[in-house]
């Protein structure tokens with residue numbers, strides 16, 4: 001019951017006409033999303049069995065990045081069907097066997113559904129767009145975002161595969177919402193240490209330091225007593241020359257961008273600003289790590305050790321101001337494998353959801369590009385799977401046949417839900433879809449703007465990666481069969 005209830009809670013978010021959920025925590029913090037994994041994650045769920053459905057979505061998210069609602073809803077329906085079977089005195093182990101057998105048939109059916117067409121840029125765009133349609137992407141259309149997504153995954157593609165981890169999404173609140181940009185490098189939340197510093201440097205040599213560029217101060221409060229103005233002047237001069245020394249060492253090193261994890265004295269930054277050097281101070285560890293990997297710089301712990309060999313390279317470093325935020329763009333250079341999808345959206349909630357939607361789209365495009373396997377979306381693959389399972393169920397003996405057929409019935413939840421979420425009658429849609437599948441071979445419930453039609457999803461560009469479907473079947477089956485085997489929940493120490 002608990003597992004079913006949790007799966008049910010995300011059902012209305014499925015597909016292009018799926019609705020969003022507003023999650024409010026006890027502190028009033030609000031998250032608005034359409035993403036199954038996020039909803040289930042944010043939900044305050046205590047029941048251990050329900051928690052397992054959350055894990056289905058989490059696994060799905062980790063493995064393939066999309067299809068979390070689908071996986072959760074299928075798992076919930078497998079449980080619902082199992083409940084009916086148990087009421088009909090089918091033993092849990094028979095259900096488990098039947099479900100496993102049906103899952104095998106399902107995986108074969110997915111293989112049969114793989115599109116013959118090569119996965120080119122057009123197909124990648126369709127995959128990315130299908131995963132974003134219906135998401136709250138603000139004023140940005142899924143279509144325009146999809147183009148950037150495809151460009152990004154192409155950028156990180158090599159003989160070794162698709163390095164999805166080299167693509168990051170950076171969102172920025174405010175400004176015009178229809179601005180998406182692919183930055184050939186990284187974007188970090190850092191501002192120049194001094195207003196007089198250059199905002200753009202081409203062909204940059206970057207020094208990355210763990211050095212405080214200022215007068216050494218201890219953790220203890222130190223005082224020194226002076227009894228003449230000469231002594232005070234001498235102290236000030238000593239300080240000045242220390243600071244001057246830092247500034248000169250840095251300026252003479254030949255670096256034109258300096259990144260340090262520590263403080264930079266105002267006098268040092270003024271001097272460096274005059275020298276035309278761009279400095280970022282107090283840079284956090286994750287930004288520092290990103291800079292190191294994007295530029296190929298080596299971190300230096302003492303100013304005396306600074307030499308050109310440690311410098312990183314970038315084609316261009318620029319800084320820009322967006323309202324309250326300052327950003328630095330580090331583009332191209334030594335190890336310029338990284339790309340950043342830079343998007344702007346109106347409000348915090350919009351950029352958060354944009355980030356999730358683009359993240360999913362990057363995942364599916366990368367998955368489809370890596371495997372070269374896509375299947376029709378819009379429920380067509382589920383209809384085909386259920387059909388194949390029913391056909392093969394006829395040859396299975398005994399009560400297990402009931403479990404195998406129940407698995408097919410559970411899969412119908414995907415097209416049924418897509419229909420319900422577009423305001424159609426789910427039963428009529430299912431009947432029509434099956435008929436179209438029998439006569440045409442491929443039939444999905446396609447949402448195209450205001451229209452809903454039953455047709456071949458491949459022709460309408462509604463496609464999902466085969467791996468997303470496989471993972472959904474596997475993780476939903478695993479969770480459902482695990483729960484079905486349990487007859488009691490016992491409090492433990």
Ligand code: ADP
Pocket residue numbers: 013014015016018034035036066067068069070071129130131133376377378379418445446447448462463464
């Ligand atoms: P999930 O978390 O499972 O990815 P989504 O809300 O993203 O949930 O919905 C995914 C489903 O929507 C897939 O089955 C996909 O094929 C389907 N879909 C995507 N675009 C369309 C469309 N234009 N018409 C019909 N179905 C679509």
Ligand code: MG
Pocket residue numbers: 066067068131132360
């Ligand atoms: Mg999706």
